[in-house]
Amino acid sequence: MSYPDDEDDxxxxxxxxxxxxxxxxxxxxxxxxxxxxPRARMKELDESEALGEFARLLRSSTPLEAGDNASYRRDNLPPRMFQRLKRGQYSVQDELDLHGASAAQAENLLRQFLLEARAHEHGCVRIIHGKGLQSDGGAPVLKNLVDRMLRQRNDVLAFHSAPPTQGGTGAVLVLLANR
Structure with missing residues (x-):
């Protein structure tokens, strides 16, 4: 209904x-x-710091050579369990092969692998790093990277180079803590 007195709106x-x-x-x-x-500057900074940290760790201690055993045991792990690990008597529940990976790639792969192993509640895993015979005249890079990273992780109770039938000094058996 319209009113006659309304004007145009x-x-x-x-x-x-x-x-x-x-x-x-x-x-x-x-x-x-x-x-x-835009650049991911924080990611670049983190990666450069991580590689710098790895280089510092290598300089601070004698690096492992190709035939050396990688070995580590936390004080709270009974020696008997460590002996079983050294003999390869634990069932390996998962495996990571780092052959052909760069140091940065190997670090990321190892971190992710250990997170997944922990999520699946694995007790023992094998990490194949190779003996480092192809390294440029220096120490085996991946072997030393794995050794240093595993020593720093709270979820790693112990590790030791695998028995010859499971990879020898080119692989390491890792005993993980329960949640």
Whole structure:
């Protein structure tokens, strides 16, 4: 229903707001070089610090050679359990092969592998790092990386180079703590 005394809506609006000043035209921003793509600087910093930490650990202790046994036992682990690990008497529940990986790749793979092993409640795992015979005249990189990383983890109770039938000094058996 319309009322005869109602005015046109547009005219009513114009009379309510009064006179209007038009806006000045906005100039587009000057065309120049595009902004650089964002970089993951914190990730790059973390990776460089991690590699620096690994290099520092290698310098602070004598690195393992190709034929050396990698061995470590926490004080709270009974010696008898460690002897069983050294003999390969625990059932290996999962395995990680690091052959062909760079140090950075191996570090990431090892961290992820141990997280998954812990999530699946594995008690013993095997990590194959190789003997390092292909290393450029220096110490075996992956073998030393695995040795240093495993020593720093709270969920690792002990590790020892595998018996000859399970990879010898090119692999390590790791005994993991229960949750």
């Amino acid at each position: 547009a005219a009513l609006f114009r009379s309510a707001i009064g006179e209007v000043t038009p806006m000045r035209p906005v100039e587009p921003p000057p065309v120049g070089k595009p902004k650089p793509k």
